[in-house]
Amino acid sequence: MKHQYPPTALLSLAVHLDSRYRVKIIDQRTDSQWKRHLQQELKKGPICVGFSSYTGEQINFALEATRYVKNNSDVPVVWGGVHPTILPRQTLENRSIDFVVKGEGEETFPELVMALEKQKNISGVRGVLYKRNGTIKENAPRPPIDLNNLPELPYHLVDMRKYIVRFNNRRVLSFEASRGCVNRCAFCFIQNLGQQRLWRALTPERTIERIRDLKERFHVEGIEFQDYNFFVDLARSKRIMQLMLKEKLDVFWMACARINNVMRMDRSYLRLIEKSGNTRFALGVESGSDRILRLIKKDITVKQVLAASKKLSRTKIPPFYSLMQGFPTETEAELRMTVGLALRLLRENSRAKISIIHCYRPLPGNELFDLCVNHGLKAPSSLEEWGKYDMTAVGFPWLSQKRRKQVRAINFLSLFVDRKFEEVESKTVWAFSAMYRPIALRRLKKFNFSLMLAPTLKDLYVRVKQ
Numbered sequence: 001m002k003h004q005y006p007p008t009a010l011l012s013l014a015v016h017l018d019s020r021y022r023v024k025i026i027d028q029r030t031d032s033q034w035k036r037h038l039q040q041e042l043k044k045g046p047i048c049v050g051f052s053s054y055t056g057e058q059i060n061f062a063l064e065a066t067r068y069v070k071n072n073s074d075v076p077v078v079w080g081g082v083h084p085t086i087l088p089r090q091t092l093e094n095r096s097i098d099f100v101v102k103g104e105g106e107e108t109f110p111e112l113v114m115a116l117e118k119q120k121n122i123s124g125v126r127g128v129l130y131k132r133n134g135t136i137k138e139n140a141p142r143p144p145i146d147l148n149n150l151p152e153l154p155y156h157l158v159d160m161r162k163y164i165v166r167f168n169n170r171r172v173l174s175f176e177a178s179r180g181c182v183n184r185c186a187f188c189f190i191q192n193l194g195q196q197r198l199w200r201a202l203t204p205e206r207t208i209e210r211i212r213d214l215k216e217r218f219h220v221e222g223i224e225f226q227d228y229n230f231f232v233d234l235a236r237s238k239r240i241m242q243l244m245l246k247e248k249l250d251v252f253w254m255a256c257a258r259i260n261n262v263m264r265m266d267r268s269y270l271r272l273i274e275k276s277g278n279t280r281f282a283l284g285v286e287s288g289s290d291r292i293l294r295l296i297k298k299d300i301t302v303k304q305v306l307a308a309s310k311k312l313s314r315t316k317i318p319p320f321y322s323l324m325q326g327f328p329t330e331t332e333a334e335l336r337m338t339v340g341l342a343l344r345l346l347r348e349n350s351r352a353k354i355s356i357i358h359c360y361r362p363l364p365g366n367e368l369f370d371l372c373v374n375h376g377l378k379a380p381s382s383l384e385e386w387g388k389y390d391m392t393a394v395g396f397p398w399l400s401q402k403r404r405k406q407v408r409a410i411n412f413l414s415l416f417v418d419r420k421f422e423e424v425e426s427k428t429v430w431a432f433s434a435m436y437r438p439i440a441l442r443r444l445k446k447f448n449f450s451l452m453l454a455p456t457l458k459d460l461y462v463r464v465k466q
Helices: 008-013 034-042 057-072 082-086 088-092 108-117 204-218 234-246 259-263 267-275 290-295 302-313 332-348 367-374 383-387 401-413 427-446 454-465
Strands: 049-052 077-080 099-101 128-132 135-138 165-167 170-175 222-225 252-257 278-286 319-325
Touching: 008 049, 034 049, 034 057, 049 057, 057 077, 057 383, 077 082, 077 108, 082 088, 088 099, 088 128, 088 135, 099 108, 165 222, 170 204, 204 222, 204 234, 234 267, 259 278, 259 302, 267 278, 278 302, 290 332, 302 332, 319 332, 319 401, 332 401, 332 427, 401 427, 401 454, 427 454
Parallel strands: 049 077, 077 099, 170 222, 222 252, 252 278, 278 319
Antiparallel strands: 099 128, 128 135, 165 170
C-alpha cells in the first residue's frame, strides 16, 4: 500500500479542540521529519503533547517521541488509545508519561487540556489517570459518547492526499459510522473494554450526510466502513443502503459483517446490498474447527459458515473471509481443517477471497491471552517490554518448530490462493502472483511446505524496494 489510513484516533481527539486551540498533528508514519517538526512545536510552548498507541511496535515509536519531548522540554505528556486503556496503570508507571486518558478521548482530552492550561485540579476530569506524589490516581470513568453529538473530523489538520487508499485503482477513504461491538470473541481487545462493548451508531441520515461530504471534498469513489460490524442493527443498515440509492451517492462501499448476520438476511436484503454498491463483504470465520470456534467464543459453527457461503454464492456480493491459525491447543488436524475450509469457500464461490491466514496474536485484556500465559507466554511487565512485543512473530511457546514452519508457510501461500493481488498497483506483484497462484493452491491442498523458495524471493524483493 502506498498510502496509510487516516490517523482517525488523533483527528477524533481534535473534534472539540480545534475551535479553541491551535492543534498540530504529527503522523510518524508519513512524516520522515517528525523530530524536526516536533521540535518546532515544542519551541512554541504547547499546553501538552498527546500520543495514541496500539499494542506492539507502535509503542516503540510513541516512546521514542515521548522521550524526545521530555529531553527537549518540560511539556506534559498524555497517552491514550487502545493499549493505555487496557493497561492504564502500567502505562503510567513509565516515568516519561504524566497522564493517561482511559477510553474515548473526544471529551476527556479537551477537558484535560483546559485544566492544564488554567492550572486547575485534575481530579475532576473523568477518564484520566495521573500521578500525585509518586502515587497513581484514577478518576471516575466517563460515560460512553453519542456519536451523533460529535462534529465531523477536522480533516484540514492533516494532508488528506496521504490518506486516500486505492482499491482496484479507485480512491477510497475509511469512515467510522458506528463504534463498539456486542460480541464476545475471546481473542479481541474489546472483550474487557466496557465502553467498546456498548454499540453506538450514527443515524442513517447523518451517515449519508457525512459520506456525501467526504465524496465532495476528497473526490473519493468508495467508502470503507471502519465499524467492527456494520450489520448489528439490520434495519439501520438497510436504511443506509436505501438512502445511498435514493440520494444517488454513486459510491462503492466495504464493510464487516458476521456469519450470524448473513443467516438473518433474506433475498431482498441481499439484493439491496448488491444494488447499493458493496464491493467487499468481510466476514470473520477464523477457524475450520468447531472446537476452536468454541474456544475463541466466536458463537458460530462451520456448518453455519458453509450455509452462509452457499447463500452468498447465489448473489453478486463478494465475500472476504478472515481466518487465523496458531491458537493455543490447536492441533495439526484442526489446522488442516482451517486450510481445507478456506479452499472450499474459494471453490464454492468464484467471487470469494480470503484474508492472509495470519498467526493468532495474543492481545492483553481478554481470556484467550490468559490461556496463552498458562501455555508459557511471558506477559510483558512494562511499557518498554510491550514495545518489543512482536505482533508478527510465530515463536510462541505452544507452537513446535514443525508447527511454526507450517504457520509461516500457510501465511505466505494464502497471499496467492485467490485474486487479492489485483488490488495492488504493482505490475511486478501481479505478474509474480498470477504465476505463483497454481503452485500455492497445490501446496495448500497437499499440505506440502517443503523446499519453498518463494518466501526468500519475496523477502529479497521487499529489501530491494525499501
